[in-house]
Amino acid sequence: MFAEKLLPLISSFPQDAEALRRMAEYLGDFESRRGPAVFKIRLNPNRLFDIMQAGSTSRLARLVSILVEGEIIRREVVVRFPSGSGITFESYSDLPFLIRDPDRDIDVRVTEENIEASYILVTNEVS
């Protein structure tokens, strides 16, 4: 299903076709092995870099932009706590200055040290 969604993008962006094909293969493989769990996929930029073998940050940025504009993935921002858990926000502009770490029950300042971009499949959205 997702592999098919990427086909028009692969045709539209021949320069990036190989990397997009890798993404399609990854999604197709995941879906065939784990079925509906594919809807819960959540990937960070490093994982996307490895899956698509982006090669450089500028190329990764371009590939992510293609996938976002093609409505394959959507970016969220996660404030990550030392325990490994996190709280998700729709965008950087939604980030608060302080946030409650539910695991330690203390206020934590939101800085570039504890935020990370995270990408989910567009179909994950609640309708």
Add this chain to the structure above:
Amino acid sequence: MTTPLDLELPEAATIVDIRILHPDHNKTPVSLTIKIVETRITKTFDSELIDHAKGVITKKWKFAKKRAVNIATLDHTGLLELRIASQDNQTKYTNLVKELLIKIRKFIPHDGFNMISLNYAKSRILTDRILLADEIRYSNSTARNDLGAVMQISSSSQEDNLSSDDGSMAALDSFLASDGHVTGTNVYVKIPDTKPQRELHLLISGEVNEFAVPVACSAGEYSYVRGKVIALNK
């Protein structure tokens, strides 16, 4: 540059030395090294003043200037290594890497380079832990699966070896077997032929191509650890 610049605390990051290692003039140069010196500010908390009337707490930090040396080396195989002096109170190096690339761009245009992901080395350090038992001591590891779940395993103390804990390792193996990926390894590399055994702290985390040796060490020791990371990534 014919003579390296002798700068202690420059106002702006400055290239102080450029060297081409070319021992055999009939062959390709072995490497090009550019050394950049910059001044960093390190803050230490000093005191806080509580103004009860205004309901304000004012905190004061002292700062000191510190010399930091960053090095870029391009070897004859085309491998470009950027070595950034460690920071005291930040773990992200992205901006420092960008600044260094801009600084050396005149001599090493970086457009043609691909980043080498160290993901394979990160995983291999864990999956080959029995083979590497005499070379590496395990402290903690972080893994993430493709559903975004995070797993962190730490040894009971910095002195312990996590790889001898079968239960923890089995849990990590199971996590990795189901679309999990190692995102950070925190290990100690044993330097051969040292008594008492010398170990260098090695962190492979952060950006895909980033590793850190956050301890003072000799050039030979650093070279050994760097070589180990590169070998594990093949």
